[in-house]
Amino acid sequence: MDPACSQHKNNEVFFIYSDKDEESPEESPQSAQLESTEISTQTMRSSTDRRAMLTKLPLIPGIVLHHKKRKKTKFMNWKRYHRLNVIYSFLEDLERDFPAICTVSVIGKSVEGRSIKMLKISNSNAANEAIWVDAAIHSREWISTAVVTYIANYIVKNFKSLPSSITDKDWHIVPVLNPDGYEYTHTRDRMWRKNRARYGGKCCGVDLNRNFSYGWGNNGEEGSSKEPTSVFYRGPEPFSEPESMAVRDTILGSTTPFKVFLSFHSYFELIIFPWGCRDEIPPDYLNLLEGGAVMSRAIYETNGKSYKVGNTKDLTYTACGTSTDWSYSIAKIPYSYMVELRSRKYRFRLPKEQIIETCTEIWNGLSSFMEYVDDH
Numbered sequence: 443m444d445p446a447c448s449q450h451k452n453n454e455v456f457f458i459y460s461d462k463d464e465e466s467p468e469e470s471p472q473s474a475q476l477e478s479t480e481i482s483t484q485t486m487r488s489s490t491d492r493r494a495m496l497t498k499l500p501l502i503p504g505i506v507l508h509h510k511k512r513k514k515t516k517f518m519n520w521k522r523y524h525r526l527n528v529i530y531s532f533l534e535d536l537e538r539d540f541p542a543i544c545t546v547s548v549i550g551k552s553v554e555g556r557s558i559k560m561l562k563i564s565n566s567n568a569a570n571e572a573i574w575v576d577a578a579i580h581s582r583e584w585i586s587t588a589v590v591t592y593i594a595n596y597i598v599k600n601f602k603s604l605p606s607s608i609t610d611k612d613w614h615i616v617p618v619l620n621p622d623g624y625e626y627t628h629t630r631d632r633m634w635r636k637n638r639a640r641y642g643g644k645c646c647g648v649d650l651n652r653n654f655s656y657g658w659g660n661n662g663e664e665g666s667s668k669e670p671t672s673v674f675y676r677g678p679e680p681f682s683e684p685e686s687m688a689v690r691d692t693i694l695g696s697t698t699p700f701k702v703f704l705s706f707h708s709y710f711e712l713i714i715f716p717w718g719c720r721d722e723i724p725p726d727y728l729n730l731l732e733g734g735a736v737m738s739r740a741i742y743e744t745n746g747k748s749y750k751v752g753n754t755k756d757l758t759y760t761a762c763g764t765s766t767d768w769s770y771s772i773a774k775i776p777y778s779y780m781v782e783l784r785s786r787k788y789r790f791r792l793p794k795e796q797i798i799e800t801c802t803e804i805w806n807g808l809s810s811f812m813e814y815v816d817d818h
Contacts, residue, residue: 520592520801522794523584526556526625529591529617533561536598543601549616550688553639556621558688563597563613571701573812574693574775576616579650579685579705579765580635581623585783585792585800586706590617592801593808607812612698620650620685633790635673637685646670648677651705652761654690654768655680657719665719665762676763689765693773702815703769703778704808709789710758710782711749713738716770718754718761726776727753733777733814740810744803747784754780777815 518524518532537544543565548557564570575593577586594615601609618624622638636647652658652666658680659666666676681687693700713734716724724730734751741749754761761767770778784800785792792800 518591518595520588520798522797523588525628526618526621529587530557530559532591533559533594533617536561536594540598540601544598549692550684552620552622552685553637553683554622556625558616558619558621558685560692561594561613561615561617563594563601563615564611565601565609567610570610570612570698572612572614572696572698573702573704574614574700574769575704575706576619576689576765577706578617578624579619580707581620581627581637582633582635582790583706583708583783584627584790585708585797587617587624588797589706589783589801589804590615592798593805596805605809605813607816608809611701611812614692614696616689619689623647636675637683639677639683641670641678646675648683649674650683650686651765652676652763653681653683653686654763654765656763656768656771657717658763660719660762661760665760680763686765690768693769693775700769700773700775701777702812703766703773703775705765705780706783706804707780708783708792709785711747711784711786712757712780712782713749713751714754714757714766714780714782715778716753716767718758718764718767721755723753724770726770729818730777730779733811733818734779736814737781737807737811741803741807744806745799747803749782749807 518528518535524532533546537546543563545562545564547560547562549560550558552558575590577590578584580586594613594617597604597608597613620637623634623636626634626638634647636649638645639648640646641648647670649666649672652674653676657665659668659676663669665674667674669675677683681690693703715730715734730753731751738749738751741747750757754764754766764780766778766780769775781804783792783804784796788796
């Protein structure tokens with residue numbers, strides 16, 4: 443993109459930019475750097491001429507060479523993975539365009555001071571029950587954020603035609619629960635999992651899904667870790683991290699009771715529920731199993747993907763201090779699930795071409811599940 447020329451005394455001044463777009467690490471190992479150069483010369487008729495001329499100009503006293511990042515407006519879609527600023531702008535656009543049902547709030551600040559933004563979708567019916575939906579508690583799981591933003595967009599844009607199982611709810615949607623880690627995966631380390639907390643004078647990060655109070659630190663090193671270098675580091679104490687505190691305070695501070703808790707992850711293709719830290723089954727095992735099976739069946743009927751259903755410890759491994767164990771036991775949310783999205787084949791690097799397929803199968807699963815919840 444070439445900005446218009448501006449006059450400087452008797453000479454014409456041009457700012458010449460490269461045409462490279464800023465990309466995420468999945469598409470390019472480094473963020474695109476965009477050069478601009480201020481030059482004094484005669485009018486150049488096309489951007490191609492200007493770029494060619496730039497490489498041939500000698501250094502002239504009084505001419506300033508400087509670097510400038512090119513700003514490009516990006517709009518939310520589900521054809522690629524997006525940066526935090528695009529996601530937050532998307533939430534704010536929904537609030538601006540649909541003020542009767544959408545409210546954006548900041549439920550907390552991350553370790554590095556970034557806002558943790560939540561979209562609430564509600565018809566303001568006093569009899570509504572609350573639904574919690576979050577993504578990217580583990581920052582490298584980009585598909586989770588794509589799915590959750592798709593869910594938000596679908597509910598808002600189709601609100602008038604959706605059944606009461608969707609519309610007579612207060613939806614609390616947090617697309618990026620770990621904003622520091624999420625940005626870090628876009629700029630430095632694609633495989634970073636934890637937040638960006640500093641302990642012992644350096645950044646080691648805490649696994650936020652081991653930082654909740656229920657079962658925290660149980661089973662020693664089996665279900666989490668006391669070692670800051672571990673990807674399962676649980677932190678120095680329960681709720682030591684502002685990101686997990688934001689979930690706790692928002693849910694426990696709500697005057698509307700929560701009926702469903704959904705935390706989206708990747709990549710095991712599972713629908714799992716408590717317990718992660720105990721051997722026995724939860725009191726609501728049959729309802730949780732049946733509700734998960736309804737979701738799984740609708741997913742399969744959409745794209746032929748099979749999502750297994752069961753409790754966390756049976757289908758994965760021991761996990762202590764998880765958000766779903768906490769939401770079920772402490773917050774008393776009867777339908778508490780972790781949904782592990784695609785893909786076993788590609789692991790955390792799900793190709794962008796599969797984003798929309800994943801979104802549609804999960805939406806169909808969620809809508810069927812919500813009907814089940816209303817009937818029970």
